[in-house]
Amino acid sequence: DADVTQTPRNRITKTGKRIMLECSQTKGHDRMYWYRQDPGLGLRLIYYSFDVKDINKGEISDGYSVSRQAQAKFSLSLESAIPNQTALYFCATSDPLQGAGTDTQYFGPGTRLTVL
Amino acid sequence: DAKTTQPNSMESNEEEPVHLPCNHSTISGTDYIHWYRQLPSQGPEYVIHGLTSNVNNRMASLAIAEDRKSSTLILHRATLRDAAVYYCILRATNQAGTALIFGKGTTLSVSS
Numbered sequence: 001d002a003d004v005t006q007t008p009r010n011r012i013t014k015t016g017k018r019i020m021l022e023c024s025q026t027k028g029h030d031r032m033y034w035y036r037q038d039p040g041l042g043l044r045l046i047y048y049s050f051d052v053k054d055i056n057k058g059e060i061s062d063g064y065s066v067s068r069q070a071q072a073k074f075s076l077s078l079e080s081a082i083p084n085q086t087a088l089y090f091c092a093t094s095d096p097l098q099g100a101g102t103d104t105q106y107f108g109p110g111t112r113l114t115v116l
Numbered sequence: 117d118a119k120t121t122q123p124n125s126m127e128s129n130e131e132e133p134v135h136l137p138c139n140h141s142t143i144s145g146t147d148y149i150h151w152y153r154q155l156p157s158q159g160p161e162y163v164i165h166g167l168t169s170n171v172n173n174r175m176a177s178l179a180i181a182e183d184r185k186s187s188t189l190i191l192h193r194a195t196l197r198d199a200a201v202y203y204c205i206l207r208a209t210n211q212a213g214t215a216l217i218f219g220k221g222t223t224l225s226v227s228s
Contacts, residue, residue: 033215042218043160058215090159102148105216107159
């Protein structure tokens with residue numbers, strides 16, 4: 001079974017709709033991240049969380065919100081979807097006990113979101 | 117942040133070794149060199165990392181230049197499954213838990 005899962009894997013929605021992407025992990029990691037990837041570009045950080053009570057904005061948080069329901073669950077919401085939010089979305093986790101500079105991030109399979 | 121430079125693309129034949137270069141001339145003494153790869157339609161996956169010494173694991177080897185201004189990811193016997201985008205990323209010791217900064221990486225094609 002995959003350690004980091006994302007649902008849904010694909011989603012088509014319309015402009016103005018609210019949509020939630022979910023991420024679950026069985027790795028027992030405290031740190032979780034949401035990235036988006038646009039064609040031909042690298043991944044950009046949207047939000048991250050170091051534990052259940054800690055939420056931080058990333059590089060491109062406008063138009064997004066997150067919820068850390070438990071150590072294992074981190075959800076990303078688009079309050080009112082717009083076409084330029086069409087992208088691949090990835091969730092990732094990491095273990096702070098791995099040590100500074102060496103922490104590995106483990107990624108989910110991604111959600112392909114299309115906003116019409 | 118220190119930057120990395122990688123070739124846009126490389127080609128290899130199956131079962132041959134592949135050497136993927138990365139230049140990081142402005143690397144600082146506390147920067148670790150990480151490699152990730154992204155297979156088609158999948159999320160990135162960790163490959164290997166190192167600080168100063170060469171490193172080996174089951175996936176690949178990492179050769180780091182003595183001056184640390186460049187490194188090379190070595191796939192000893194490429195398979196079709198190794199076709200992916202490979203990213204060389206620098207991580208400072210004070211960046212634990214922060215975002216990975218992905219550049220455009222090197223797209224590796226493997227032919228049978």
